[in-house]
Amino acid sequence: MRIKSLTARVLLLTTIWSTVALVVIGLVISTLYRKSAERSFEDLLRAQLYNVINSVTIGDQGALAGSPQLGDLRFAQPKTGWYWLVEPLGTYTSAPLVSPSLGVSSLPVLSVLEAPFDKSYERYYGVTDEFGNHVQVAETEVVLDTDGRAARFRVTGNINVVEDDVRAFSHSLYLALAGFGLGSLIVNALAILYGLKPLDKARAALERIRTGESEKLQGEFPREILPLANEVNALIESNRRIIERARMQVGNLAHSLKTPIAVLLNEARVLERSHGDLVRMQAEAMQGQVQSYLNRARIAAQRDSVLARTEAEPALERLVRVMRRLNVEKEFELSVSPNNLAVAMEQQDLEETVGNLLENAARFAGHKVRVVAGEAPDDVKGTDAARRHWVELVVEDDGPGLEPDEIREAMKRGRRLDESKPGTGLGLSIVSEITSEYQGRLELSRGSWGGLRASLILPGVTKDVA
Known part of the structure; x- marks a missing residue:
């Protein structure tokens, strides 16, 4: 169904455009923030991984030794998804070092084909621990002494932290965008109503012409409406001239016919009664017919005038x-x-x-x-x-x-x-x-x-x- 209101049309278009634009902006900002949060999360795991590496050595008996202090209580609380784990590699045997949060549990390890190492010999991948937590793993392998003994270092973080952070940010973002969008619609509506106000003035001026209170469009109009107002005034003036010309022609015709009819009526009075009555009746009928058609011509000339009142x-x-x-x-x-x-x-x-x-x-x-x-x-x-x-x-x-x-x-x-x-x-x-x-x-x-x-x-x- 076609919308006839200019205000409704503009408001509908601006509403659709604002909604689409704000949704796209919200999705783009939310996506960028998610990538930034994931990158920051990965940098945090990398820093924690380096701390664990710097805290572990080979002891006098050839066993892994060290007590990493990462400054995060989640590594000391069980089942949090925040773990560190150091395991010996190759033929060299030693008991692994495990964070208190992991305890006696283990973490699954993806093959190198599934998650290859990067140029820094680090790799990052996601797994699910034995407690159902989705964790991000930061892993590397380091040689600990001159004898070539090495160990695999792994630090994990709970991915729910990133999801909760992104969810909270997105919620705040969408609320802010919704408030901004609503405010924009209100401002747009006020701007449109203010911009179209001259059209209401033009309508009121036309109403005054229709009711006979004014003979032309009067008032100050903006440049976009002024040519229309001038054309309407020119049309009214042209219509008025046509009406006056038609009236003048009708009047001239009435005067030109009035005298011959009056002569016929006068002559009818001096004729014999039988003939005179006949001439008089026909002259009177002709007079009525002429007057009727003159009236119709005059009315037809002025019928469409907006000033008839x-x-x-x-x-x-x-x-x-x-x-x-x-x-x-x-x-x-x-x-x-x-x-x-x-x-x-x-x-x-x-x-x-x-x-x-x-x-x-x-x-x-x-x-x-x-x-x-x-x-x-x-x-x-x-x-x-x-x-x-x-x-x-x-x-x-x-x-x-x-x-x-x-x-x-x-x-x-x-x-x-x-x-x-x-x-x-x-x-x-x-x-x-x-x-x-x-x-x-x-x-x-x-x-x-x-x-x-x-x-x-x-x-x-x-x-x-x-």
Whole structure:
């Protein structure tokens, strides 16, 4: 599974590298220390061997004589693995000299083929004594007098001493390396977090752009991130220019079409009633169609802008205030929660969609119209709820409402279910088109008051309350 976090990636790589490096370092140091300990152990046995040689002579009766004092109590304690032994060689016979630690026991001797002598006529090999101790033997053969009488000298040391020494050193070494490795990981983690902190600042700056608090990336960035910040700012500026140019073109087109349509409407009034009504209806339909497609073109030009943001409460309050003045006999309720609720739409698009719904509700309401804005429930957010933030705007009245078949009919462009009420029949279809351009949707159903309930699911943004 791929790791998406840069911090986790770097920490994983540094952890793996540090672990491998410390293990290799530990093994190398431990091996070098073992070789050094074995070499020191061999030098100690050599020194003890020379002491024994210097302490032994041939007596007056031709027997081996001497009492080596090696200064180590282990040579006097039984079964320790620390022994010295002097044995006569050749035809010359004499009782061997033995350390008190060996007593009447004997030591096995390897053949010269198994352990040959070196250039100093010494050899070192390992054996197991009668007590189960693994011992290292230092051996040489020395001529003791002018008659050619010689003896074999052997000094042994317990190899467990070396093993215990290496084991204790390795334990201390691994503890030290583990502590060093853990400290290195902590330092690396802090260094990585500190090094990647500018990315968090860039993310926060982008968040401020998305929520409409800023129009470009602002802040001090390191040299590695500064080109990215400059490119993002250039992209935002280019996007803004494209939007402004599209708006200007749409405005120019609207103005160029407004006059010919107005002329047609005026001319329709002076024509005969049968012909005039037909021309007027077609001109009004053309006017609605032109306005609808101009809106769609304008929205398409600005839909991908990261700066599209409208505070819900002020915009809805203005619309409700106008509706109260135009419909003094009806009651309008407004509820917005939370107070900082914002919609990712241009203000004029939000006002047009909600305004159409309010006009429709006021036209058919008995006495009351209610507007509620808030977070969209989980069951109506859609399939990409995890990736986007959604809000719900509900306009509800206490009028007669619509049946499911009537709802489907009302959503068709230019269809009016009640010809006695004024209007062109374009309101709900325009609302649906604008909403869909913002990737939202319009849902119609029967409300709790028995009238029509219009629900707008729109993309939203939120701003933390200080």
